[in-house]
Amino acid sequence: MLTIDSSITEIKGIGEKLAEKYSKLNIYKVRDLVTHFPKRYDRYGEIIPVSEVKEGDVVTIEVSLIGRAALRNIKNLKIVAASVRDASGVIHVTWFNMPFLARTLKPGTYYILRGRAARKYSGLTVEQPQIISKQEYFNKKNKLMPVYSLTAGITNNNISKAVSQSLACVGREQDILPAYIRKKYNLVSYAKAVNAIHFPESDESLKEARKRLVFEEFFRFIVSLRVMKTENKKNSIDRIYKSCRMCDKLTDSLPYKLTDAQKKAWLEIKNDMSSGYVMNRMVQGDVGSGKTIVAILALLYNCENGYQGAMMVPTEVLAVQHYDECVRLLEPFGVTVVLLTGSMTAKQKRNAYESIGAGSADIVIGTHALIQDGVKYNNLGLVITDEQHRFGVNQRKNLSERGVRCHTLVMSATPIPRSLALILYGDMDMSVIDMMPAGRIPVKNCVVDTSYRNTAYKFMEKQISDGNQVYIICPMVEQNDDIEAESVIEYTHNLRECMSGNIRIDALYGSMKNSEKNDIMRRFAEHRTDILVSTTVIEVGINVPNATVMMIENSDRFGLAQLHQLRGRVGRGNRQSYCIFMSGSNSKVSMDRLKVLNNSNDGFHIASEDLKLRGPGELAGIRQSGELAFELADIYEDADILKMVDEAVKSIDLNDYSESCGATL
Ligand code: ADP
Ligand code: MG
Numbered sequence: 165m166l167t168i169d170s171s172i173t174e175i176k177g178i179g180e181k182l183a184e185k186y187s188k189l190n191i192y193k194v195r196d197l198v199t200h201f202p203k204r205y206d207r208y209g210e211i212i213p214v215s216e217v218k219e220g221d222v223v224t225i226e227v228s229l230i231g232r233a234a235l236r237n238i239k240n241l242k243i244v245a246a247s248v249r250d251a252s253g254v255i256h257v258t259w260f261n262m263p264f265l266a267r268t269l270k271p272g273t274y275y276i277l278r279g280r281a282a283r284k285y286s287g288l289t290v291e292q293p294q295i296i297s298k299q300e301y302f303n304k305k306n307k308l309m310p311v312y313s314l315t316a317g318i319t320n321n322n323i324s325k326a327v328s329q330s331l332a333c334v335g336r337e338q339d340i341l342p343a344y345i346r347k348k349y350n351l352v353s354y355a356k357a358v359n360a361i362h363f364p365e366s367d368e369s370l371k372e373a374r375k376r377l378v379f380e381e382f383f384r385f386i387v388s389l390r391v392m393k394t395e396n397k398k399n400s401i402d403r404i405y406k407s408c409r410m411c412d413k414l415t416d417s418l419p420y421k422l423t424d425a426q427k428k429a430w431l432e433i434k435n436d437m438s439s440g441y442v443m444n445r446m447v448q449g450d451v452g453s454g455k456t457i458v459a460i461l462a463l464l465y466n467c468e469n470g471y472q473g474a475m476m477v478p479t480e481v482l483a484v485q486h487y488d489e490c491v492r493l494l495e496p497f498g499v500t501v502v503l504l505t506g507s508m509t510a511k512q513k514r515n516a517y518e519s520i521g522a523g524s525a526d527i528v529i530g531t532h533a534l535i536q537d538g539v540k541y542n543n544l545g546l547v548i549t550d551e552q553h554r555f556g557v558n559q560r561k562n563l564s565e566r567g568v569r570c571h572t573l574v575m576s577a578t579p580i581p582r583s584l585a586l587i588l589y590g591d592m593d594m595s596v597i598d599m600m601p602a603g604r605i606p607v608k609n610c611v612v613d614t615s616y617r618n619t620a621y622k623f624m625e626k627q628i629s630d631g632n633q634v635y636i637i638c639p640m641v642e643q644n645d646d647i648e649a650e651s652v653i654e655y656t657h658n659l660r661e662c663m664s665g666n667i668r669i670d671a672l673y674g675s676m677k678n679s680e681k682n683d684i685m686r687r688f689a690e691h692r693t694d695i696l697v698s699t700t701v702i703e704v705g706i707n708v709p710n711a712t713v714m715m716i717e718n719s720d721r722f723g724l725a726q727l728h729q730l731r732g733r734v735g736r737g738n739r740q741s742y743c744i745f746m747s748g749s750n751s752k753v754s755m756d757r758l759k760v761l762n763n764s765n766d767g768f769h770i771a772s773e774d775l776k777l778r779g780p781g782e783l784a785g786i787r788q789s790g791e792l793a794f795e796l797a798d799i800y801e802d803a804d805i806l807k808m809v810d811e812a813v814k815s816i817d818l819n820d821y822s823e824s825c826g827a828t829l
Contacts, residue, residue: 168195168333175329182322188315195338197330198358200323201377201796202310205364208278208301213252217281217288219614220720220748224278224301225290226250228271235266238657241650244269245286248277255281256289260650276301282748283614285658308364327362334358340821341380349808351376361796375805378797382809385794389591390813391822392561401569403471403545405438410468410497411461418457420601426454429595433462433573436593437546443571446552446589448578449597450767451732452604455575456486456707458597459548460493462573467499467526471545474528476535476563478551480505480678481685482705486550487529488689489707494527504530504539507678513538535562546571551705577729577767584799587810606765607735611719611745611758620744621662624695624713627742628667632712633688634695635702635733637719638673655717656697663695672698700726702733709737719745720754724774727758728767735765771800 166174171193173183183192191197211226227248236243242263247256257277259265269275279293312323339354346353352360352372357380360373411434415422422430429447436443449455459475466473477483487503494501502525504516513533519525523542528534544567549560552574564572574592585594612620624634636659638652656671663669670684670693681701688696689708696702696711700722714734719727727745734741745758760773799806 166194166329166333168193168198168330168335168338170194170333172197172326175326177322178326182318185315185317189313189318194330194333197323197327198334199795200312200327201361203313204311205308205370206311207308208296208305211276214248214250214255215252217255217290219281219283219288220718222278222280223290224276224296225255226274226276227255228274229269230254231271233266233269235263239653241653248275256284256286257293258284258289258291260292260654308367308370310362324362331359331362341383342816345812345816349379349812351379354380374796378802378805379809381794381797382802382806383813386587386809386813387818387821388561389588390818392591399442399569400440401442402440403469405434405465405469407468408434408465411465414461414464414493414497422457423454423597423599423601425449425597425599426458429458429597430461432593432595433458434465437462437465437571442569443546443573444592445572445595446574446576446592447595447597448576448585450600451577451729452600452736453577453597454601455550455577455597456489459550459573459575460490462546462548463490463527464494464497464499466546466571467494468497469545470543472520472523472526472528472541472543472567473546473548474530474534474541474544474563474566475548475550476555476559477529477531477549477705478555479701479705480507480531481681481701482550483529483531484682484685485689485705485707490527490529499526500524501527501529504528504533505678506531506533507682508533532559535559535566539566541566543567544570546573548573548575550575552576577732578725584803584806587806588799603738604735605738605740607731607741607743609731609743609745609762609765611747611755611762613747613750617746618662620715620746621659623742623744624715625664625667627713628694631710632739633691633693633708633710634713634715635711636695636697637702637714637716637730638697638699652697652699659695659697667695668693669695669697672696672701674699674701700730702730706733707736708733712737712739712741713744714742715744715746717746718748719758720747720749720751724757724760724770725767727761728770731761731765774800 171183172178172186172191173180175194178186186192189200191200209222209224211224214225214227217223217225227250230247230249233244233246236245242261244259244262244265245256246269247254257279276296276298277290277293278296279290281288281290310324312320314320314323334355336353336355341351341354345351354376357373357376360369361377364370364373433443433445436445447455447458463473463475475486477486483503483505487501490501500519502516502519504513504520508516516525517538517540520528521540521542547563547567547570549555549563552560560572560574564570627634638655652671652673656669660669670687672681672684684696685706687693691710711734714731716722716727716730722730731743734743745761747754747758760770764770797805
């Protein structure tokens with residue numbers, strides 16, 4: 165019988181082959197399917213006349229093909245293009261990598277198509293539309309349909325079907341919340357909630373489901389935190405930290421002076437580390453405030469007193485960047501820095517493991533690879549997580565547990581109100597870097613529509629001829645790796661045609677091989693390319709001070725916090741930088757949102773405005789990217805639920821829950 169702990173291969177229609185693909189989504193068991201929540205919902209919407217299609221909108225049209233669909237090959241990209249019409253007019257449609265459509269689409273036949281309209285060189289074009297049968301359309305017209313994160317070889321339909329079988333296995337045993345808490349906070353049962361989050365009957369039931377699941381997510385998080393806090397409380401250590409000669413030398417040798425805020429954070433860290441107790445500290449500072457050097461100082465301090473240190477970061481590209489920086493700054497002191505990432509060859513990894521285990525590595529920098537089973541540390545004294553909101557509590561904890569009573573430092577750019585910080589980071593002391601390095605010129609912003617694209621390109625050419633570099637964040641067609649890659653490739657291809665020939669352009673996207681990503685980032689960092697066209701993979705942490713222009717296509721489709729992070733990639737040097745927010749939509753709501761960014765470079769202000777603009781109860785797509793590693797919850801939008809949970813957790817006995825919440829006492 166299928167149970168929540170069954171392997172997914174026991175589900176009808178999933179064999180070994182498909183299971184392997186599911187593993188890319190971290191789905192192995194039935195329970196993983198239950199918690200693979202939709203990233204958003206779709207509704208087919210009304211069919212509109214072609215003449216009313218507007219750029220940037222997702223539209224449903226009922227049209228017939230004019231002539232045949234043509235198949236074009238651009239590089240290794242296969243594009244099917246066609247013109248279609250209804251009684252009101254004519255429009256273009258294109259599909260990527262579905263060459264068979266050129267044969268199967270019949271001239272003269274009517275199709276219902278649904279996709280996003282974009283302005284292309286040939287005119288208004290509906291890109292990558294779904295082809296919907298009439299019957300399907302009328303059956304589901306007003307239903308909310310789940311849209312899942314996918315991976316190559318698995319369709320949304322595959323997942324929907326597998327999920328609906330899995331849901332039958334959810335029973336009362338999976339409900340970790342006691343009845344009195346459910347009643348007090350008006351929460352539906354777990355079974356009801358997961359059913360409704362996947363297949364909502366109405367907006368109302370979706371809202372209830374989400375509330376329950378967000379509550380649960382915070383609940384697990386806070387229980388883990390409380391448990392950690394009890395464990396850490398005044399843990400004394402006998403490691404001795406005295407010398408900081410090298411650290412002083414390093415600060416003296418920097419080409420700049422630390423800001424007062426950096427000095428204060430560094431002093432607090434030094435005091436903690438030499439106090440005889442375990443440090444558990446967060447350094448919070450807006451993007452560009454200079455957190456990295458503070459982390460490097462802590463690593464050096466730890467090393468010069470004879471202990472190993474490790475720094476974990478969320479992306480491979482960032483790991484390489486930090487590694488390069490550490491090597492540059494610390495090798496003159498005779499410090500050995502080792503890189504450890506998932507994309508390294510087996511041999512490289514073995515070498516790294518060896519030097520980490522033997523203690524010849526003083527500092528280890530890497531991604532999640534740092535917490536794989538094979539890694540054995542030697543005399544670990546300090547662990548740091550950079551961009552900590554990208555990690556779960558348990559990952560942070562895992563790294564700390566690799567040593568005995570390790571000092572822990574976490575770095576974050578997420579601006580959160582103090583009251584929330586106390587709940588979320590209640591287990592930590594805080595250092596705040598609340599000023600920018602001197603001499604920084606604030607980034608100049610502008611919000612424009614797509615008709616300015618060519619002007620923007622001219623502007624970039626001028627900047628590049630002055631020796632500067634440019635980032636372009638590519639439009640997200642769909643949050644699907646394959647399509648995202650194609651849109652970056654296509655964009656880059658078009659860009660090359662618009663720009664003068666001597667400008668060097670590279671493209672970067674998530675599904676590329678890591679080694680390839682690293683090469684491209686290094687090329688950009690070393691100014692061997694002028695423009696980097698990228699998806700949001702470059703969002704966190706990347707530091708190329710010579711880049712002065714950031715242009716974000718379709719910026720109306722990103723969250724404000726994420727846009728602020730993206731903008732943080734420029735304005736890192738001493739030249740004037742610019743951020744161009746290109747909006748595909750002229751609606752008042754999206755313009756108002758972008759205006760917030762236009763008028764402020766302050767992450768804290770932006771976060772609070774974002775909250776106001778979203779308004780209570782608004783279901784802003786399910787997942788807001790960029791904020792802590794929660795699946796559903798959003799610390800701003802769900803601040804009220806967070807407070808409820810904080811209160812609820814105070815009323816329970818932690819021992820009863822630590823196991824079901826994934827924490828250990
Ligand atoms: P973030 O806080 O976003 O991690 P980084 O640590 O990447 O910021 O720092 C951004 C840039 O500022 C880097 O190029 C770094 O060398 C530089 N920087 C850091 N501190 C100072 C300072 N006190 N004065 C001038 N430049 C600094
Ligand atoms: Mg950083």
